[in-house]
Amino acid sequence: MAKQELLKVEGLKQYFPIKGGFLGRTVNHVKAVDDISFTIYEGETVSIVGESGCGKSTTGRSILRLEEPTEGKVEFQGVDLATISKRQMRDYRKDLQIIFQDPYASINPRQTVASVLNEAMEIQNVLPANKRRARIEELLETVGLLPYQADRFPHEFSGGQRQRIGIARALSVDPKLIICDEAVSALDVSIQAQVLNLLEDLQEQYNLTYLFISHDLGVVRHISDRIIVMYLGKIVEIADKHSLFENPQHPYTKALLSAIPVPDPDKKKERIVLKGDVPSPIDPPAGCRFHTRCPFATDKCRTEEPKLRTSDLMKEGHEAACHYMEEISAGAMQPNY
Amino acid sequence: MISKDNVLEVRNLQTSFSTDKGEVRAVDGVSFDVPKGKTIGIVGESGSGKSITSLSILRLLAENGKIKGGEIRYKGEDLTKVSEKRMRELRGNEISMIFQEPMTSLNPVYTVGQQISEALISHQGMNKKQAMVRSVELLKLVGIPSPEKRVKAYPFELSGGMRQRVMIAMSLACDPEILIADEPTTALDVTIQAQILELIKDLQERLGMSVIFITHDLGVVAETCDYVAVMYAGQVVEYSDIRTLFKQPKHPYSIGLLNSLPRHDIDQEKLMPIKGNVPSPHEMPTGCRFAPRCPAATDLCRAKMPELMTDDSGNQIRCWIYSDEWPGEKEVNVYGETRIAKG
Ligand SMILES: Nc1ncnc2c1ncn2[C@@H]1O[C@H](COP(=O)(O)OP(=O)(O)OP(=O)(O)O)[C@@H](O)[C@H]1O
Ligand SMILES: Nc1ncnc2c1ncn2[C@@H]1O[C@H](COP(=O)(O)OP(=O)(O)O)[C@@H](O)[C@H]1O
Ligand code: SF4
Ligand code: SF4
Ligand SMILES: [Mg+2]
Ligand SMILES: [Mg+2]
Numbered sequence: 104m105a106k107q108e109l110l111k112v113e114g115l116k117q118y119f120p121i122k123g124g125f126l127g128r129t130v131n132h133v134k135a136v137d138d139i140s141f142t143i144y145e146g147e148t149v150s151i152v153g154e155s156g157c158g159k160s161t162t163g164r165s166i167l168r169l170e171e172p173t174e175g176k177v178e179f180q181g182v183d184l185a186t187i188s189k190r191q192m193r194d195y196r197k198d199l200q201i202i203f204q205d206p207y208a209s210i211n212p213r214q215t216v217a218s219v220l221n222e223a224m225e226i227q228n229v230l231p232a233n234k235r236r237a238r239i240e241e242l243l244e245t246v247g248l249l250p251y252q253a254d255r256f257p258h259e260f261s262g263g264q265r266q267r268i269g270i271a272r273a274l275s276v277d278p279k280l281i282i283c284d285e286a287v288s289a290l291d292v293s294i295q296a297q298v299l300n301l302l303e304d305l306q307e308q309y310n311l312t313y314l315f316i317s318h319d320l321g322v323v324r325h326i327s328d329r330i331i332v333m334y335l336g337k338i339v340e341i342a343d344k345h346s347l348f349e350n351p352q353h354p355y356t357k358a359l360l361s362a363i364p365v366p367d368p369d370k371k372k373e374r375i376v377l378k379g380d381v382p383s384p385i386d387p388p389a390g391c392r393f394h395t396r397c398p399f400a401t402d403k404c405r406t407e408e409p410k411l412r413t414s415d416l417m418k419e420g421h422e423a424a425c426h427y428m429e430e431i432s433a434g435a436m437q438p439n440y
Numbered sequence: 441m442i443s444k445d446n447v448l449e450v451r452n453l454q455t456s457f458s459t460d461k462g463e464v465r466a467v468d469g470v471s472f473d474v475p476k477g478k479t480i481g482i483v484g485e486s487g488s489g490k491s492i493t494s495l496s497i498l499r500l501l502a503e504n505g506k507i508k509g510g511e512i513r514y515k516g517e518d519l520t521k522v523s524e525k526r527m528r529e530l531r532g533n534e535i536s537m538i539f540q541e542p543m544t545s546l547n548p549v550y551t552v553g554q555q556i557s558e559a560l561i562s563h564q565g566m567n568k569k570q571a572m573v574r575s576v577e578l579l580k581l582v583g584i585p586s587p588e589k590r591v592k593a594y595p596f597e598l599s600g601g602m603r604q605r606v607m608i609a610m611s612l613a614c615d616p617e618i619l620i621a622d623e624p625t626t627a628l629d630v631t632i633q634a635q636i637l638e639l640i641k642d643l644q645e646r647l648g649m650s651v652i653f654i655t656h657d658l659g660v661v662a663e664t665c666d667y668v669a670v671m672y673a674g675q676v677v678e679y680s681d682i683r684t685l686f687k688q689p690k691h692p693y694s695i696g697l698l699n700s701l702p703r704h705d706i707d708q709e710k711l712m713p714i715k716g717n718v719p720s721p722h723e724m725p726t727g728c729r730f731a732p733r734c735p736a737a738t739d740l741c742r743a744k745m746p747e748l749m750t751d752d753s754g755n756q757i758r759c760w761i762y763s764d765e766w767p768g769e770k771e772v773n774v775y776g777e778t779r780i781a782k783g
Contacts, residue, residue: 154629261717262486291485291656296700296713303710318629321659325702325711348704362634364659365705366698368682376638377631380599 107145108178109312110166110280115139115175117158117165121385134384135161137336138175143280148306148313150323152359153333154381159316162333163282166314167199168192179280197227200273202266204285209269210257216243216268217253220275227276242271246301263294270301274309284316299326320363324348329420332356335392336384338411342421352416352423354431355393378440391426398438399427447617447650448474448497452748453510455489455496464721466492469675470510471748471756473667474618479644479651481661481682483697484671485718490654493671494620497652498537499527514618532563536611538604540623545607546595552579552606553591559613578609583639601632608639615647622654637664658701662686670694673719673729676748680755690757692734692774699775712775728760735775736761738768 116138123130136158143149151159165172168184177184184195203209210219220239224230230238240250246267257265266286273281283302287295299322305311317323323330323344330347332340332355340353351357358375365372377396382388391409394400403426411422416432430436455467467489474480482490495501497512497519512519514535519527539545547555556578557571566574572591579587582605595603604624611619621640625633641664644651653664661668661682668685670678670693678691689695696714716733719725727744731737741760748758760766766781 154631263717291718292658292697293485293700293714294717296702296711297715299702300711300713319702320630320704321702324704325708358631360704362630363704364633364637364657364663366658366662366686366701366703367705368662368686370705374634374638376634380601380632381629 106147108142109145109180110143110314111176111178112142112162112166113140113176113178115162115165115177116173117161117170118173131385134336134387136165137387139333139336139338141331141338141341143312143314145279145312146306146310147328148315148326149329149331150315150317150327151331151333152317152320152323154359155318156381156384157333158336158384159318159333160284163201163284163314163316167196167201167282169201197229197276198279199282200276200278200280201282201284202269202273202286204288210265210272212257215254215256216248216271219257219268220253220272223272223275229276238275242275245274245305246271247297261294263290263298266290266298267301270298270305274305277309278311280312280314282314282316285318286315287322288317288319295322302326320360332359335381335387337392337424339393339425340421340423341411342423343418346418346421350416350418350421352414352421352428352432353393353425354397354399356423358396375438376440391424398440399431399436400439401427445476446473447476447515448652449511449513450493450497451511451513453493453496453512454508455492455501455505456508457502457505459504461722465508465674465724466505466721467496467674468724469748469758470669470671471676472669472679474650474652475667476650477644477648478666479653479664481665481668482652482654482671483656483658483661483668485656487718487721488671489674490656490671491622494537494622494652494654497620498531498535499524500531500537532559532616533614534616535618535620536614536616537620537622538607538611538624540626546603548595551592551594552598556591556606556610556613559610563614574613575609578613579606581612581643582606582609583635584609599632600628601635604628604632604636605639608636608643612643612647616649618650618652619644620652620654623656624653625660626655626657633660640664658686658698670697673724674721675729675758676756677730677758678756679748680753680757684753684755690755690762690779691730691759692736692761693730695774695777695779696733728758736768736772738766740765740767 115136117136118132118134120129121131153159164170166177172185217239221235224235239253243250248267287298315326327344329343331338334355340356351360358377361375379396382395388395390406391404394404409424409426411424413422414428427436451471453467453470457464457466470493484490496507507520553572553575556575560566560571560574576587576591579590584590584605625636665682668682669676672693678694699712714733725731728741728746731741746758746760748756750756761772761781763782770781772779772781
């Protein structure tokens with residue numbers, strides 16, 4: 104079966120103005136997302152990983168126009184969501200849902216679960232009112248809760264259960280794409296595993312597509328088909344899961360993977376400890392944005408921006424943005440720690 | 441335990457809070473040893489009592505909290521019994537602590553140097569000038585670039601990783617015997633976490649201190665600890681050397697926890713979650729606290745709470761499977777793994 108494009112992001116930029124001076128003029132911009140492009144196919148799970156502040160959540164929010172993108176196209180089934188009217192966009196919210204990290208913050212504490220779900224369906228005109236109660240109970244069962252819990256309030260649930268309510272709410276409008284922004288990050292491992300399995304089962308059952316945003320590479324390896332690595336508002340590498348974990352090409356990806364502690368005391372591994380902190384996205388470094396921390400940086404890196412590209416060492420669809428991938432892999436360049 | 445040179449021994453610690461809903465027994469049966477110069481990990485899910493255990497050791501509990509029983513033996517003294525004055529001497533001088541969110545424990549209106557100096561002046565009787573010199577040294581020790589300049593910085597001028605380094609510098613100010621680190625890297629990015637973990641390890645080797653490392657990250661435990669106490673619902677359910685915990689975990693909860701963990705370093709089929717939720721502190725099961733979720737639970741488990749038992753290798757386990765009273769099969773299936781019962 105040919106892969107169907109579902110969402111195509113092209114040249115997406117999201118700059119937030121920084122006001123300053125006594126006139127409150129825009130003095131600068133936070134370049135939260137700076138010219139990124141990628142495609143998501145129907146039924147797959149694409150993850151965005153990277154350290155805090157690299158632009159993961161902003162990407163998700165711009166796709167949904169929770170934030171008006173500064174520039175770029177967001178094509179959903181061929182329609183550019185970035186240019187349609189706000190009214191039309193509201194209709195598309197039915198197809199594109201989002202689940203957030205904090206199940207507390209995203210659910211109104213004064214509403215029962217049933218009214219939370221009912222409201223979501225009402226806004227999108229899903230089902231006649233008299234059919235909704237049955238659907239709500241069915242949804243609760245789908246996400247592993249009990250029908251009688253429909254009339255309870257959010258504070259009567261545990262964190263994991265509240266995340267299930269968030270999932271039920273997203274599902275209630277029959278979406279095609281669900282953006283999961285750190286959706287399991289706040290959960291304890293034993294509960295996180297329950298929710299991850301649930302998301303996988305639902306994907307199969309309803310042919311859902313996920314854009315999965317997370318800083319946890321363990322979770323990402325588990326759930327993803329393809330992975331995007333971001334650094335300071337840019338995509339530095341994109342690959343299918345297997346290539347990314349087994350054959351990373353960008354020095355940042357390599358450092359990121361090597362920094363994660365392994366839950367196996369017998370696996371002693373080479374760790375690349377990066378120097379310094381992530382620079383500010385207000386005045387990001389010129390050239391390659393990673394050059395201030397990269398052990399391979401040269402003068403060229405400090406002035407010339409590397410573009411995403413592939414090399415002979417990479418499988419189809421695997422791209423990274425580094426001038427020296429070939430030289431580094433061949434051992435022709437030595438790291439300078 | 442096999443006799444070791446322990447600097448700290450916690451025995452059956454019980455700490456409760458009085459709330460308007462009644463007594464919350466946050467810690468109710470915690471025992472472990474801290475051998476000299478070693479790192480012990482305390483792992484467990486949110487609310488399992490990790491932080492309350494460490495706050496009990498330092499006697500820094502909130503107003504409504506109280507140590508109700510057990511012993512905390514530090515070099516022959518029982519910290520549950522010593523005077524508040526003695527406790528003040530010990531805090532900072534011999535046992536110090538770093539917290540998860542450095543911003544909340546650093547004072548925003550004082551410079552980094554003023555805050556480190558404070559500890560040196562009050563605990564070590566230095567004068568202002570000596571303390572400032574020592575502060576610069578400490579910042580250098582924890583790898584802060586241009587320490588002479590940074591000593592004059594305010595906390596908000598530093599990144600999260602740097603603030604955590606400052607916290608570590610402060611906690612080392614008085615050369616402690618024991619450093620308690622409560623989730624010191626949880627709020628940090630992995631590449632920064634790697635820097636801090638390396639720093640703690642390096643300092644420990646150089647200064648010979650013992651570390652109690654509280655975390656919910658099993659990867660961090662595997663890489664930094666020598667021994668580990670697994671907590672569940674206010675109790676230690678397993679205490680062992682880390683190889684045993686990761687290679688041959690005994691307690692069904694430990695086995696379940698490791699099976700639920702999505703790994704970045706290997707491919708896994710489906711995850712095997714532990715079903716259900718942790719019990720509410722107001723409705724603790726009468727028997728084994730894990731029984732409502734345990735795949736191997738028997739009637740005995742539901743009726744009677746198992747004690748923490750020491751096995752031949754010196755490790756400790758709180759589970760009926762490993763006792764003579766086990767009423768079930770000899771070969772017990774726990775989350776697809778087989779464990780041999782003692783009975
Ligand atoms: N001041 C207090 N009053 C009442 N209950 C409290 C108080 N402080 C903590 N508790 C309860 O004690 C239990 C243990 O809390 P503790 O902070 O030790 O958990 P933890 O294991 O450190 O969890 P986390 O991983 O979330 O930090 C929890 O049920 C908590 O709600
Ligand atoms: N509304 C906003 N106004 C100004 N800056 C913002 C806003 N939202 C996000 N940012 C900044 O944009 C950058 C990317 O943020 P975000 O996408 O939330 O990162 P991530 O989700 O990867 O942690 C950060 O520097 C953040 O502080
Ligand atoms: S382009 Fe240069 S600085 Fe950037 S990752 Fe490659 S080697 Fe490092
Ligand atoms: S005592 Fe029983 S219920 Fe508790 S962990 Fe052991 S087998 Fe499971
Ligand atoms: Mg985010
Ligand atoms: Mg805690």
